[in-house]
Amino acid sequence: MEKQTVQITQSTSGDSRLRALIKTLSKQKMLMLMSLPFLLWVIIFKYIPLWGWTIAFQKFRLARDLFDQTWIGLENFRFLFSEPQFYLVLRNTLVMSGINLVLGFGTAIVLALLLNELRRMYFKRTVQTISYLPHFISWVVAANIVQTALAPEGIVNVMLMRMSLIEQPILWLGIGEYFWGILGVTEVWKNVGWNTIIYLAAITSIDPAQYEAAEMDGASRLQRMWHITLPGMKPVIVLLLIMNLGHILESGFEAQYLLGNGMNVEYSENLDIFVLKYGMQMNNFGLATAAGMFKTVVSFMFLIAANNLAKRMGESRLY
Amino acid sequence: MARANTFRTSSLGDKIFDVCNVIFMILLVCVTLYPFLNMFALSFNDANDTIRGDIYIWPREWTLRNFEYVFSESNIFHATFISAARTIIGTAVSVFCTAMLAYTISRPEYALKKFVSITFIFTMYFSGGLIPNYLLIKELGMLNSFWVYIIPGIIGVFNMIVIRSFIEGLPEGIMESAKMDGAGDFVTFTRIVLPLTVPALATVSLFVAVFQWNSWFDVFLYNSSRQNLSTLQYELMKVLSTSNTTTSSADAFADAQSSAQMVTPTSVRATMTIVASVPIIMVYPFLQKYFVKGMVVGGVKG
Numbered sequence: 315m316e317k318q319t320v321q322i323t324q325s326t327s328g329d330s331r332l333r334a335l336i337k338t339l340s341k342q343k344m345l346m347l348m349s350l351p352f353l354l355w356v357i358i359f360k361y362i363p364l365w366g367w368t369i370a371f372q373k374f375r376l377a378r379d380l381f382d383q384t385w386i387g388l389e390n391f392r393f394l395f396s397e398p399q400f401y402l403v404l405r406n407t408l409v410m411s412g413i414n415l416v417l418g419f420g421t422a423i424v425l426a427l428l429l430n431e432l433r434r435m436y437f438k439r440t441v442q443t444i445s446y447l448p449h450f451i452s453w454v455v456a457a458n459i460v461q462t463a464l465a466p467e468g469i470v471n472v473m474l475m476r477m478s479l480i481e482q483p484i485l486w487l488g489i490g491e492y493f494w495g496i497l498g499v500t501e502v503w504k505n506v507g508w509n510t511i512i513y514l515a516a517i518t519s520i521d522p523a524q525y526e527a528a529e530m531d532g533a534s535r536l537q538r539m540w541h542i543t544l545p546g547m548k549p550v551i552v553l554l555l556i557m558n559l560g561h562i563l564e565s566g567f568e569a570q571y572l573l574g575n576g577m578n579v580e581y582s583e584n585l586d587i588f589v590l591k592y593g594m595q596m597n598n599f600g601l602a603t604a605a606g607m608f609k610t611v612v613s614f615m616f617l618i619a620a621n622n623l624a625k626r627m628g629e630s631r632l633y
Numbered sequence: 634m635a636r637a638n639t640f641r642t643s644s645l646g647d648k649i650f651d652v653c654n655v656i657f658m659i660l661l662v663c664v665t666l667y668p669f670l671n672m673f674a675l676s677f678n679d680a681n682d683t684i685r686g687d688i689y690i691w692p693r694e695w696t697l698r699n700f701e702y703v704f705s706e707s708n709i710f711h712a713t714f715i716s717a718a719r720t721i722i723g724t725a726v727s728v729f730c731t732a733m734l735a736y737t738i739s740r741p742e743y744a745l746k747k748f749v750s751i752t753f754i755f756t757m758y759f760s761g762g763l764i765p766n767y768l769l770i771k772e773l774g775m776l777n778s779f780w781v782y783i784i785p786g787i788i789g790v791f792n793m794i795v796i797r798s799f800i801e802g803l804p805e806g807i808m809e810s811a812k813m814d815g816a817g818d819f820v821t822f823t824r825i826v827l828p829l830t831v832p833a834l835a836t837v838s839l840f841v842a843v844f845q846w847n848s849w850f851d852v853f854l855y856n857s858s859r860q861n862l863s864t865l866q867y868e869l870m871k872v873l874s875t876s877n878t879t880t881s882s883a884d885a886f887a888d889a890q891s892s893a894q895m896v897t898p899t900s901v902r903a904t905m906t907i908v909a910s911v912p913i914i915m916v917y918p919f920l921q922k923y924f925v926k927g928m929v930v931g932g933v934k935g
Contacts, residue, residue: 338744339745342743342744348734349737349749358769358773363766367761369768428654432654433651437655448665451909452910454873458902503665589762606765607762610762614759617758
């Protein structure tokens, strides 16, 4: 009955459409009651902060009322783009998320391929379960683990000294140049197992007949992985790449904040920490919001560009 | 799976590959587990003995003193309580609300289905960012309150998609027959849909519970001036940053030093790490088959 009303309304004019919509909705009071409170919630907690972007165009003073601020046009952006510190954190952000993207994808794809080749199911299951573990622990715990492992008397220095690769313990987190590498390895350690989930699911949907045919033709193990398994994962890989390109300016926040210190700040500070520093510590809300807005807008542009690229290449895409 | 067993060929190359693969996997497992075993060993080892070094995966001189110390610190004990409270309340509220919303947008006849879905999904790509969010929480008077842990996170859009996809996969006839019997939408949701959605709810509960238990940034941002609202992760983070800058002010540290060298910063950190991660380690393996499915559904449709 309701479906009919909807169909009729589509063929008639706007006015009667509205009336039909109201009529339909009056029959769906309960559904509305169950969803509209959350619509209100999303407007307050997600859309009103978007309106907060106006702060980027104001000289924002906390003491004053929200509606009683001075508008200064693009002044915050002009200051932001002339600030050398901004380019430093932008470089750090891009490099770190680039490293995460390449290392993250590469290791997860290889691990998924190798897990798929394990023959004993209980062994495979056990390795998978253990590999998910670091994903579930907090970054605070992970940072603690990294600091302990990299301490002067920590396992990394001990092992390297036992193998006589180094003579003195290295203060890993005290040397800025090492930070990107440490972060990349930590991210892989934390998430590689988790990231295989979706690839392994893609692999199970590959037609087994393909493998049998390849085997008949005398394809080796590696050839089968390269010519059948990997192409079978391709649509998922492309889809995830697009989604991740949208996050190119989000290199993460917690890891950098927790592992960063005065000695590696030139390499560890990223856009999010920049926003936190200027906003919460120096109370320069306008500049911090401008930087945050820059981040979201550029991310979205990356997302659209990647999606279009995938469309042109004839791959599956986000929308 | 069944497929791997159908390969009967086992040339020499194949065998070498298998052996290397298994060795690689064992190495991976070692690298993943070592830090946890190390923390375990440090937390159960006598603090003064630990200073001598060489504690790797097994305690040398067993003691429970580290744990006694950590839980006798009223700050840490209370923080653990707050962590548990926000995990339980936050998960219950969020999962129920997210499921309810997911149910409404899974109903094909709901006239606002599309509008509501799009309004939520849009927020996955745009967010106001740190400063506007902070100002909002401040304006709402939610600074220094427990509810700032619960209310801003009620609905997770990804979780909503996971549950919606699951409900859409249920046989339509079940909900139709409930309607025939005169059940309204709310009754259909609580009596029929919720019990049938348990696998999806288990997945989402795990995600939300882990998020709640692991959170420290909202404590830092909104409630850092209220010690009685601090969480375990935030206490651990404070210990971490104190040892970072080596200022031995305030905190668990000075205390730790003064209590006659019974415990040391290293031992306190390790013990807190174990307390902070054991609840998760105990739970997630049992939910594995659920969250794997949930990730695939959410990952593809999201």
